[in-house]
Amino acid sequence: xxxxxxxxxxxxxxxxxxxxxxxxxxxxxxxxxxxxxxxxxxxxxxxxxxxxxxxxxxxxxxxxxxxxxxxxxxxxxxxxxxxxxxxxxxxxxxxxxxxxxxxxxxxxxxxxxxxxxxxxxxxxxxxxxxxxxxxxxxxxxxxxxxxxxxxxxxxxxxxxxxxxxxxxxxxxxxxxxxxxxxxxxxxxxxxxxxxxxxxxxxxxxxxxxxxxxxxxxxxxxxxxxxxxxxxxxxxxxxxxxxxxxxxxxxxxxxxxxxxxxxxxxx
Amino acid sequence: xxxxxxxxxxxxxxxxxxxxxxxxxxxxxxxxxxxxxxxxxxxxxxxxxxxxxxxxxxxxxxxxxxxxxxxxxxxxxxxxxxxxxxxxxxxxxxxxxxxxxxxxxxxxxxxxxxxxxxxxxxxxxxxxxxxxxxxxxxxxxxxxxxxxxxxxxxxxxxxxxxxxxxxxxxxxxxxxxxxxxxxxxxxxxxxxxxxxxxxxxxxxxxxxxxxxxxxxxxxxxxxxxxxxxxxxxxxxxxxxxxxxxxxxxxxxxxxxxxxxxxxxxx
Numbered sequence: 001x002x003x004x005x006x007x008x009x010x011x012x013x014x015x016x017x018x019x020x021x022x023x024x025x026x027x028x029x030x031x032x033x034x035x036x037x038x039x040x041x042x043x044x045x046x047x048x049x050x051x052x053x054x055x056x057x058x059x060x061x062x063x064x065x066x067x068x069x070x071x072x073x074x075x076x077x078x079x080x081x082x083x084x085x086x087x088x089x090x091x092x093x094x095x096x097x098x099x100x101x102x103x104x105x106x107x108x109x110x111x112x113x114x115x116x117x118x119x120x121x122x123x124x125x126x127x128x129x130x131x132x133x134x135x136x137x138x139x140x141x142x143x144x145x146x147x148x149x150x151x152x153x154x155x156x157x158x159x160x161x162x163x164x165x166x167x168x169x170x171x172x173x174x175x176x177x178x179x180x181x182x183x184x185x186x187x188x189x190x191x192x193x194x195x196x197x198x199x200x201x202x203x204x205x206x207x208x209x210x211x212x213x214x215x216x217x218x219x220x221x222x223x224x225x226x227x228x229x230x231x232x233x234x235x236x237x238x239x240x241x242x243x244x245x246x247x248x249x250x251x252x253x254x255x256x257x258x259x260x261x262x263x264x265x266x
Numbered sequence: 267x268x269x270x271x272x273x274x275x276x277x278x279x280x281x282x283x284x285x286x287x288x289x290x291x292x293x294x295x296x297x298x299x300x301x302x303x304x305x306x307x308x309x310x311x312x313x314x315x316x317x318x319x320x321x322x323x324x325x326x327x328x329x330x331x332x333x334x335x336x337x338x339x340x341x342x343x344x345x346x347x348x349x350x351x352x353x354x355x356x357x358x359x360x361x362x363x364x365x366x367x368x369x370x371x372x373x374x375x376x377x378x379x380x381x382x383x384x385x386x387x388x389x390x391x392x393x394x395x396x397x398x399x400x401x402x403x404x405x406x407x408x409x410x411x412x413x414x415x416x417x418x419x420x421x422x423x424x425x426x427x428x429x430x431x432x433x434x435x436x437x438x439x440x441x442x443x444x445x446x447x448x449x450x451x452x453x454x455x456x457x458x459x460x461x462x463x464x465x466x467x468x469x470x471x472x473x474x475x476x477x478x479x480x481x482x483x484x485x486x487x488x489x490x491x492x493x494x495x496x497x498x499x500x501x502x503x504x505x506x507x508x509x510x511x512x513x514x515x516x517x518x519x520x521x522x523x524x525x526x527x528x529x530x531x532x
Contacts, residue, residue: 060324061362091429094360096327098490110488132437158291170488171398222376222436224364 003035003145004028004179006051013204017048017179024049034130035144035180055102055176056147057126059230063092063149065215068234070102075238090210090218096169099157103177106263109244110170113154120151121193121250122232123205125212126180131225139213145180148250148258149232181255186212190253193239196246203236269301269411270294270445283314283445284521290315301410301446302394302493321368321442322413323392325496329358331481334500335472341504346359356476356484362435369444372529375510376436381418382507385515386417387459389471391478392446396490397448397491405479411446414516414524415498447521452478456519459505462512469502
């Protein structure tokens with residue numbers, strides 16, 4: 001199933017996406033309720049092309065599980081002219097939920113920076129049930145489904161600043177969507193990042209340094225994960241600059257495409 | 267005014283606290299709505315001692331403005347055996363809203379750590395209106411009021427880990443309350459931290475490296491602050507260990523007392 005959250009007029013609802021091979025044929029079946037609580041499928045149908053897709057959830061907490069791929073860790077170390085330092089255990093960072101936007105929303109390059117930002121295509125894991133102290137074996141039972149994140153970064157600030165506040169958490173820096181796909185294996189996704197149609201990254205979620213169950217198991221030892229909380233699982237490359245006018249797409253097999261345009265702050 | 271959020275039975279409401287000189291005399295007047303939206307004072311009154319105070323808000327984003335006092339920065343550097351490194355500009359970090367608890371709730375020391383945690387008494391600034399690109403002069407117009415935070419930390423993990431996930435964001439590590447006090451000057455608070463009744467810190471919010479309007483002005487250049495978002499303004503000292511059985515209090519003049527007991531994870 002593909003769960004989307006969408007707006008028609010002033011109303012926000014969840015829905016199930018069907019036949020999404022093309023925007024023309026795709027249909028959204030409106031649902032009363034949400035994937036995180038009781039829900040009921042209604043008789044109302046919308047053409048996907050005629051609704052506004054929203055981020056599938058605004059989580060209480062958005063975790064970022066980076067660095068979680070050797071390629072990204074080594075690429076970032078090279079940019080800094082340092083040897084790579086491999087993490088000893090899975091330790092997430094936090095991202096601002098205020099920076100979340102949906103698919104087709106614009107990524108705004110702040111006036112204060114040098115004019116470019118950088119993408120990080122990531123698998124997004126959406127928690128469906130309260131998880132505290134769960135075993136590695138049971139961890140995926142607490143996941144409702146998978147989506148796509150783009151952990152937009154401003155590398156100059158990432159180098160110069162003490163914290164990641166400006167480098168990672170400016171308004172619009174967290175594209176997330178287009179929907180949540182259920183009943184999939186998180187070790188088997190192919191993740192492709194396309195910049196103006198050119199492939200910048202093409203990697204497998206099987207190459208994570210720690211797999212998704214290990215992250216959930218380790219995190220839940222000290223922090224409860226709540227329904228709707230989201231973990232972004234890291235990226236492989238250390239990609240180039242995006243400037244206003246560019247289009248960035250993150251595609252994940254069996255999920256869909258998260259597409260955003262880059263614009264300048266006006 | 268003092269705005270509290272409280273629970274009676276299954277119901278959660280906001281209220282105004284009156285005559286809080288003693289728990290016996292204090293009264294809470296129930297309010298329909300919240301300080302962040304339209305509201306109406308009702309005729310319902312509760313004795314403060316007979317309701318359960320909740321954290322005054324669970325923000326979308328909880329920011330921590332540390333290091334923001336020279337004493338803390340120098341004390342922490344000394345613990346690490348390094349010279350202090352003064353920040354060049356105000357840069358917040360993020361804290362997990364899942365770790366927030368209210369006054370009188372227990373701080374739980376995780377099984378995984380060596381058995382002690384450390385307090386950081388902080389002024390909490392609660393945003394009341396959407397703030398984007400606001401001037402230093404206008405910044406306080408966007409604040410609805412002030413509360414108290416205790417940024418519980420686990421210093422071993424703060425030293426050993428790559429991120430602050432375990433050091434700062436375990437369940438129960440963010441006591442916040444008891445309520446939001448309005449119409450006060452954020453440069454004039456006296457902040458006292460008491461450990462089992464002994465004063466560990468006694469400092470003034472006037473000693474912040476950057477004052478509250480400067481933080482709001484600088485942050486709002488790249489990130490919108492939303493009603494209910496909360497900024498914790500840093501602490502002065504680098505205090506000692508708290509172990510199960512201890513009671514930690516943070517008192518801020520004209521606001522009140524945030525009091526929590528420390529317990530071991532069972």
